[in-house]
Amino acid sequence: MKHTLSVLVENKPGVLTRVAGLFARRGFNIESLAVGESEDPTLSRMTIAIDGAEHPIDQVTKQLHKLINVVKIRDLDPAGSVSAELMLVRVAAEGDKRTDALQIAEIFKAKIVDVERRSVVLRVVGATDKLEALLEMLQPLGIIEITRTGMIAIGRGRG
Amino acid sequence: MTPQTTKMKGSQAIVASLEAEGCDTLFGFPGGMVIPLYDALYDARHLRHVLVRHEQGAVHAADGYARATGKVGVCVATSGPGATNLVTGIANAYLDSIPLVAITGQVKDDLIGTDAFQEADVTGITLPIVKHSYLVHRPADIPQVIHEAFHIASTGRPGPVVIDIPVTAELAEVAYRRPDGPQLPGYRPTLKGHVKQIRAAARALLDAERPVLYVGGGVISAGAAAELRELAELLRVPVTTTHMGLGGFPSRHELSLGTLGMHGTVTANYAVHECDLLVAVGARFDDRVTGKLSAFAPQARAIVHIDVDPAEIGKNVEPSIPIVGDARHVLAALVAELRKAELPAGRTAAWLARIEGWKAEYPLHYEAPTDGTLAPEFVIEEIERVTGGEALIVTDVGQHQMWATLYYHFSEPRQWISSGGLGTMGFGLPAAIGAKLGRPDRTVIDVSGDGGFQMTMQELATAVNYDVPIVVAILNNGYLGMVRQWQELFWNKRYSYTCIGVQPDFALLAEAFGAKGMRVTEAADAGDALREAIASGRPTVIDFKVTAEENVFPMVPAGQAITEMIGGKSSRRTREKKP
Numbered sequence: 050m051k052h053t054l055s056v057l058v059e060n061k062p063g064v065l066t067r068v069a070g071l072f073a074r075r076g077f078n079i080e081s082l083a084v085g086e087s088e089d090p091t092l093s094r095m096t097i098a099i100d101g102a103e104h105p106i107d108q109v110t111k112q113l114h115k116l117i118n119v120v121k122i123r124d125l126d127p128a129g130s131v132s133a134e135l136m137l138v139r140v141a142a143e144g145d146k147r148t149d150a151l152q153i154a155e156i157f158k159a160k161i162v163d164v165e166r167r168s169v170v171l172r173v174v175g176a177t178d179k180l181e182a183l184l185e186m187l188q189p190l191g192i193i194e195i196t197r198t199g200m201i202a203i204g205r206g207r208g
Numbered sequence: 209m210t211p212q213t214t215k216m217k218g219s220q221a222i223v224a225s226l227e228a229e230g231c232d233t234l235f236g237f238p239g240g241m242v243i244p245l246y247d248a249l250y251d252a253r254h255l256r257h258v259l260v261r262h263e264q265g266a267v268h269a270a271d272g273y274a275r276a277t278g279k280v281g282v283c284v285a286t287s288g289p290g291a292t293n294l295v296t297g298i299a300n301a302y303l304d305s306i307p308l309v310a311i312t313g314q315v316k317d318d319l320i321g322t323d324a325f326q327e328a329d330v331t332g333i334t335l336p337i338v339k340h341s342y343l344v345h346r347p348a349d350i351p352q353v354i355h356e357a358f359h360i361a362s363t364g365r366p367g368p369v370v371i372d373i374p375v376t377a378e379l380a381e382v383a384y385r386r387p388d389g390p391q392l393p394g395y396r397p398t399l400k401g402h403v404k405q406i407r408a409a410a411r412a413l414l415d416a417e418r419p420v421l422y423v424g425g426g427v428i429s430a431g432a433a434a435e436l437r438e439l440a441e442l443l444r445v446p447v448t449t450t451h452m453g454l455g456g457f458p459s460r461h462e463l464s465l466g467t468l469g470m471h472g473t474v475t476a477n478y479a480v481h482e483c484d485l486l487v488a489v490g491a492r493f494d495d496r497v498t499g500k501l502s503a504f505a506p507q508a509r510a511i512v513h514i515d516v517d518p519a520e521i522g523k524n525v526e527p528s529i530p531i532v533g534d535a536r537h538v539l540a541a542l543v544a545e546l547r548k549a550e551l552p553a554g555r556t557a558a559w560l561a562r563i564e565g566w567k568a569e570y571p572l573h574y575e576a577p578t579d580g581t582l583a584p585e586f587v588i589e590e591i592e593r594v595t596g597g598e599a600l601i602v603t604d605v606g607q608h609q610m611w612a613t614l615y616y617h618f619s620e621p622r623q624w625i626s627s628g629g630l631g632t633m634g635f636g637l638p639a640a641i642g643a644k645l646g647r648p649d650r651t652v653i654d655v656s657g658d659g660g661f662q663m664t665m666q667e668l669a670t671a672v673n674y675d676v677p678i679v680v681a682i683l684n685n686g687y688l689g690m691v692r693q694w695q696e697l698f699w700n701k702r703y704s705y706t707c708i709g710v711q712p713d714f715a716l717l718a719e720a721f722g723a724k725g726m727r728v729t730e731a732a733d734a735g736d737a738l739r740e741a742i743a744s745g746r747p748t749v750i751d752f753k754v755t756a757e758e759n760v761f762p763m764v765p766a767g768q769a770i771t772e773m774i775g776g777k778s779s780r781r782t783r784e785k786k787p
Contacts, residue, residue, distance in 0.1 A: 074336050111519035117340040117360060120394040
């Protein structure tokens with residue numbers, strides 16, 4: 050099972066290295082990792098996606114907790130959280146392909162953020178599976194370049 | 209009220225901070241990027257600096273000091289090569305959970321990252337082998353960082369902390385102020401065990417007919433030996449210790465099984481194999497202990513695992529009753545819980561009788577050599593006789609180390625000082641110096657091998673320099689004996705590069721350093737030589753010429769079940785049958 054860990058860490062130099070280094074030396078495979086400042090400027094929040102079938106998630110969180118700079122870890126339940134990822138994708142769009150690209154962009158509510166003669170760049174935000182579906186649709190046109198932020202996630206409110 | 213501050217240099221703040229933490233001894237070696245710190249040490253009144261001859265000696269000495277005293281060991285090295293020479297010792301302390309603070313100089317703050325002279329990314333290099341580390345960019349942070357480093361190193365599961373300090377921070381002027389306390393929002397070790405879990409463990413103990421306490425270094429670091437003994441005696445539960453747990457329970461106690469695992473006793477390994485309840489305390493189910501994991505404690509209906517580090521619980525073995533907490537708190541709570549219950553009298557009597565049977569059938573044994581050499585096991589027994597079993601025994605790594613675990617009987621915690629997890633050759637001599645400086649009241653014997661001794665023998669100069677009267681007993685067999693043993697048993701006796709018969713005259717070498725050197729070739733002289741060495745009050749090296757191809761038995765070949773022992777009975781090299 051895939052797990053999404055929301056990890057609150059002290060906003061200090063080297064913390065990302067400590068987390069990444071821990072994953073590497075314990076042999077845990079990170080599917081994605083995104084990090085940025087949290088509501089408290091002294092703390093950063095990391096969203097780490099990891100395959101729980103491959104590594105016991107319990108061991109991953111316990112090892113993470115041993116890092117002095119890790120303040121709090123939440124294993125986000127998919128039903129109780131929302132997640133999103135940002136992707137920029139440059140796709141071939143010469144001649145007839147341009148119309149196809151624009152149509153697909155519209156269906157996926159992707160924005161065209163760059164246009165030139167031979168290609169367009171789409172910007173899309175959504176759950177990982179939506180991004181995958183978009184890529185599948187764009188594949189026949191010819192994908193030139195992809196860049197993704199990695200997933201971020203947040204727990205749903207209880208109210 | 210404004211807190212009291214004093215203006216001083218960063219280097220002086222380091223010294224003031226160390227003194228504030230109660231540090232009285234540090235081991236180090238100067239260099240370009242710590243000259244300001246050494247200048248401040250020149251004036252230090254409450255801090256003794258011990259100049260070693262190689263930085264590896266500093267970190268092992270600090271480690272030995274920490275193991276002997278229970279305090280935080282401190283070492284200092286300069287940037288680059290000075291710091292990288294500490295790496296082995298930091299890893300050694302990490303694997304054995306030893307409280308250690310390593311202070312390293314770093315190049316000027318604005319030169320970091322430019323491949324400056326003697327620059328190495330020390331926090332980066334040591335990242336996987338530290339409990340935590342700091343690179344101090346702001347000189348004003350020095351007192352807080354040192355305070356936190358001591359706190360982290362010595363609490364929870366202890367471990368090494370590296371503080372890398374650019375020389376610019378040492379030179380800067382800071383307003384020194386004693387820190388109020390650590391500011392570590394993510395660090396709160398759990399010391400007290402969960403009440404419900406402790407109750408469950410108490411019930412399991414009351415129900416068990418064949419319980420075994422399997423005890424590791426956590427009992428030593430938590431200071432839980434008294435609580436452990438109380439628990440064992442209360443229910444009459446036999447105790448086996450790991451290498452790291454030696455001294456946590458008296459070896460001569462009737463409930464002691466000795467050590468378990470690869471070079472454990474037959475009795476301990478059989479007892480673990482047949483137990484119906486295994487209670488692990490401050491131990492981590494290391495592969496050298498468990499052998500083949502799937503065949504470890506197969507009859508145990510319950511496994512209780514008590515550890516202060518939650519990540520150890522369930523890492524190798526999934527316990528039925530996990531308890532996160534410090535060994536002393538948890539064992540005390542467990543005893544209190546048991547005292548509330550009606551204790552089943554004599555419940556373990558049949559089990560203890562079975563264990564006595566094993567002890568009688570499979571005692572440790574060795575044969576007297578016929579080639580005129582000394583049996584290494586005999587030398588260990590002589591050391592015990594001469595010291596009345598009361599010396600601090602420090603070892604290097606190899607066969608001699610295993611013989612010391614088997615043939616010396618320990619009666620108290622911190623009496624056994626040895627590199628466990630990392631298995632670091634060269635640990636013994638510097639660690640013995642650190643131990644003796646920490647416990648000057650005790651006789652300190654470094655049991656070493658001719659291989660390991662040569663890795664850090666330059667520290668004899670340190671022992672002479674500071675008048676540290678340790679006795680180094682080299683069990684000299686002319687081989688890298690443990691590897692030779694594996695080659696003999698598993699590699700067709702192909703002794704590839706393990707013969708080190710070309711070696712210095714160790715007695716003369718000791719004299720060259722200004723220490724006392726002796727050689728013993730006759731069994732009858734061993735005791736007198738040891739007595740003379742101890743009485744001399746000088747650092748002494750005794751070269752014991754021991755049997756060249758003696759093996760450490762019993763032995764469980766790597767990856768086998770721990771009941772698959774070689775050489776447990778007097779007919780050597782025969783495999784024991786499973787019980």
